[in-house]
Amino acid sequence: MLNKNHPLQSKSEVILRNIVVTAMIIYFIVFLIIPIGTAFVGSFHEWNPLSGTFRLLGLDNYRKIFTDNLFWKSLSNTIVFSFVVIIFRVGFGLAIALAIYSKMIKHKSFFRMLYYMPVVTPMVAVAYVWKFMYHPQIGTMNQIFGLNVNWLMNSKMALPAIMLMTIWKDFGYAVVMFMAGLYSLPKDAMEAADVDGASPWQKFRYITIPLLKPMILFVVITSIIAYIQAYVQVLILTEGGPGTSTFLSSYIIFDEAFVKYNFGFASAMSFIMFVVTAVLTWLSFRVTRSKG
Template sequence: MFRKTNPLQSKSEILLRNITVTGMILFYTVFLLVPIGIAFAGSFHEWNPLSGIYRFNGIENYISVFTSALFGKSMLNTLIFSVVVIFFRVGLGLAIAIAIYSNLIKHKSFFRAIYYMPVVTPMVAVAFVWKFLYNPQIGAINQILGLDINWLMNPKTALLAIMIMTIWKDFGYAVVMFMAGLYSLPSDAMEAARVDGASSWQTFKYLTLPLLKPMTLFVVITSIISYIQAYVQVLILTEGGPGTATYLSSYIIYNEAFVKYNFGYASAMSFVLFVITAVFTWLSFRVSGDSE
């Protein structure tokens, strides 16, 4: 596979490299490419593994996806959910990162760790805690704010409640990413701006923000991919309810595949969602000006 080009490389090093690369190829083939191929083929079949049904039906599953009112509603919910959560994730993450980066804040490592802790906490655990907080009788949110709202059973507040929980859990990721970006800024450019008499706002607007553009794009892209696939918080907090108020696209896929065992239809929706994710990712690059 690899020829020995460096006389300092031993035969054992070359052998180890070949074994490692071969193992990675086999791993991704068996656990990624093959399942994707099986799912793609299954999307053209009426497929129920429990009853042993695997019957070819052409593009009927895809027609059902594009004519489904529920899938359309779920995509609208997903769009609203993603836009709001990404906006606050990026905004809060950038604001807090700049606050920690400034000379006014001490113990920077402590604050970075505090804000990142919710990110590494499993979503299942976070969702159960917030479900208790949203409880209309004994939940801390209603008691602290003096409200009487059934957050998760009200169609007007259920999706909002899920978005608030998701923002709280995930904005720490943006904080850490923007902190890394801020520490990588060229110090000579920042010093030149100060020498030229630029105010803090001017330095941020014309220097810091443009230099953080690649990091902002990275956070936005990873957020789009993550939130289009979000379903765990919906499953635990509302199960899509009340009614279809909190149906997200990935939750429908989960429901069709693992509740109704309609694997063919779920596979078709998965590939439609994959294309939509790719389109939104491409649009993000285009809007940012980083694509030809």
């Protein structure tokens, strides 16, 4: 694995590095390659670990997915959910990062920590707090705004309520990432713009945004991957209801695998969602490059 004759490497160092590399290879084989391979093979079977069923079905699981109305409903919900949350995550994150970065704001470290705290808070804890806030009788959302809305049992309001909670929890990540990008911008470009008499909007549009484009792309791509896999907030807040109004694709996978124990169907859907994620990621790269 490594050149044992390298003059700067001691024998113990070579042994230690070989052990670490070997351990990493074993880890990826055991916890990544084998599970993915097993799930891929299982996607072509009727697979129920509880009953010991593992019967070959061929492409029946995949055919069933594409003819399942709930799958298309959940896919449309996932696209809407991801699009809205990403737009607000990037928009709020960039706006707050610019505000903190400006010379008018003091105690910048405090505000970075404040906005990042929800990100490191477990989703389960956040979801339970927001479930209490959405309570129709004693919830703070209705009391603060003087409303009488059953947020999580209204088919038109349930998904937006989940989006609002997710935006609140996650936009701090974008704030920190964009602040890192802002601090890495070349100061000479801004100084040259000031000398040329550029307005703040012109500097933002023609200097800040183009230079931050790689960071914006990174936040968008990581958000797409994260939100296509989102299911914890749905599980805790609505369990997919009312009806199927808040079913997301990952929640169906969870429901099929760990509630119905239909591992074959869940595995097939997982690989389809992998393809969807890859396509959306590719499109994000294409759109960003075409505007560059």
